[in-house]
Amino acid sequence: MSETRREEPCSSIPPRPPPSPPYEPRPRSCSSIPPRSPPSPPYEPRPRSCSSIPTRSPPSPPYESPLVVSRLSFAYPHNAPVSRSSATTIERFPERLQEAFSPFFTDPIAVSVGPYHHDKLRLEEMEAAKSAALEEFCRVTSQPLEAVRAKIVSLAGDARRCYADDYTLRDMDDGWFADMMLSDGCFLLQFMASMCPDDPNAPPEADPLMSRAEVHTRVDAIARDVLLLENQVPWLVLEALMEFRPQVPVDKFLALMATAFDVGNNPIQQALAGQPEHDQPPPHLLGLFHRRQVGAARTQSLRVPALSSVSSTAVELAEMGVKLIVTKTKKFGDMTMSKRRHRFGLFGELSLAPVVLNDLTECWLLNMAAHEACLGATRADNFAVSSYVSVVALLVNRPEDVQELRGKGIIVSASSDKQTLEFFKDLATELRVGHRYYDVFERLEEYKRERWVWIAVHRFLYKNIKTIIAVLSVVGALAGLFKTILSLKQPQRQSSEPWPFVALFVNCASPANLLSCQFNRRLLYRV
Known part of the structure; x- marks a missing residue:
């Protein structure tokens, strides 16, 4: 069968024939592939049916992301700059x-x-x-x-x-x-x-x-x-x-579009403030919009830090004493992990840009990430949006983690926690990351090494805070009850001063002694 096909002229081969199930296409050289003719005017590309689109299956808790394994295997040559011999700046979607x-x-x-x-x-x-x-x-x-x-x-x-x-x-x-x-x-x-x-x-x-x-x-x-x-x-x-x-008004228009990502929908004048300047013109309007949403480049270094673990979720960060806050600039590239200067410097802060998720913003996030994928590693800081999505994807493994980010004002989504989790997980598995991603988790690893004793204490207090409060309340109630019983055994002072009534007032005014108020009243009635 294969010899018969070699004798057929290339002009007789229809464009892009669908192979039959048992057929395995043989490799063809680039020179033997005829150029595809453009479609005729009445031609309409066949729409893709919804059944052909792979459905996104919900992650089974806990969600084990492949990012934890793949991101650790990056080496320097993989992130080195690549040469772009062509002037192509508007490519097809990856x-x-x-x-x-x-x-x-x-x-x-x-x-x-x-x-x-x-x-x-x-x-x-x-x-x-x-x-x-x-x-x-x-x-x-x-x-x-x-x-x-x-x-x-x-x-x-x-x-x-x-x-x-x-x-x-x-x-x-x-x-x-x-x-x-x-x-x-x-x-x-x-x-x-x-x-x-x-x-x-x-x-x-x-x-x-x-x-x-x-x-x-x-x-x-x-x-x-x-x-x-x-x-x-x-x-x-x-x-x-x-x-x-x-x-x-190009800048004003892009600032107006950027308000779709902002939780507070800031005025356009505030969105226009602090726009970074670049030495090279943008490739197109989406590229300029991407620059506005990312902010200025931070580094030109291609050094990739070695990370031992990148599996901390939003709930785990709260247990370690790391607080999630919203960045002031609200740019996707402004991700920082730092130690707070107050409270003895024991706590940490992870700053992330807020994002509103809907059909429009999800579409733009995906296209900006695709734009970064087309740029490749031509610069050291090309994957800012991809790094942001990947950081959020690693912070959310369960719907409880999404609720934690909602409570901090980082994610505002009309979708459910499960749908929001699936969007970040499905998108992050197809993206590469840049220096900003590694910088955040490198500083997080440093925080873990330097504050491991405090992390253990804070984790115990965070997980058992309700039990500790309940125990303290019971101890306070018993202490108040014991104090009242001891005071009633001193009858010589009853005639001189009405201290039982004062003790009752003090005990009932304390939240920890409310359990003994009823018993105290009965004792006073007997007296």
Whole structure:
């Protein structure tokens, strides 16, 4: 059978044939693989049924995470910088993450930006809005369409190289590609301007996008779609367009999107404060949003610390005297483990950024982690979001741990404790970690070594605090009762001063002696 297939010409092989069950595909060299032709205009990719998506099974308590084993085996060469010979900055979603989660987290549902999802028929409704955004761009900038298009055509080659060598681009000429970049880029800029208008009290009918029904009825879906990994326009295209229109509120728009993660929904002015500066331009809008949520890089070192144990949960940290607090900056990259200066320095503090979990924020977290996976170890501090997710995943092994994080204000989720636990566990097992992850647990190991006596005492008090309080209450009640009995054996002092009534008042006023009040009253009645 195999010899017959070798004699068939490559042109007779249909694109991507599904193999029959007993068939095992033989390895083919890269030179023998014919280029895949782009789909015809009426073609619609076959939707993935929900049955084909692997269901996330609930973890059996206690949840033994494979992170504890895999993270300890990292060596220096594994985290060393890798060379990126290509200029690809907008890649496809990593296959491992795509298999673990449903297409809802990867595919746009309202608008397509870029070539990867441009041919989907269900997204064609927004093409009219893109044309309106292009017209508004030319009107505001007072530039003819030909001049703006010529600027984008000159960048078409560089912009094309930003995308992966995908079948959606192979037969697309530069003219068609430039028109797509122009309309998508103008739509992005106008959407940001419409979301953050100069006059908040202006009527929506005056806005070229918000006046359209397909836009103002799906604002949340559009905001979600423009920050997906596969739904991006190269930053050089947006930068070229902003040369004509420099007043686009990009930072204000990203600060508005960042309030979705914040528990308190801080004002935009507070979210804009302290934005880190970078020496390199971002690859795309999602990359800039990622930088805003991570904060400034902390280190350029590639040293990987040796950890003996990374299995401490939120409840175990509370038993050891480590308090979970919310970071002031509320950036995912600002994770710190330190000793508190007050209370004799015996306690510790683990600072984490708060996060609101819902369909929107879970989607953005997953796409930022996928963006970090595509960047790889090109820098020492590339895995900030992945490290944050991995730290939280190790802190939660049971629903009780999720409740502990809820009580500290670190997690605010509309889902149940079990669903929140599953999200972090399923996502963390597919991610790599960076220096911030190791720094937190290295300091935690140092805290364990230096405060092992205090940890043992605090753990005993933490686990038995209710029993200790109950015993002290009983001892106090017995002591008060014994004191009252001894005082009644001194009759010579009854005539001079009414001390039994004073003793009764003192005993009943003490919470520890409330059990003996009824008995004391009976003795006083007899006296």
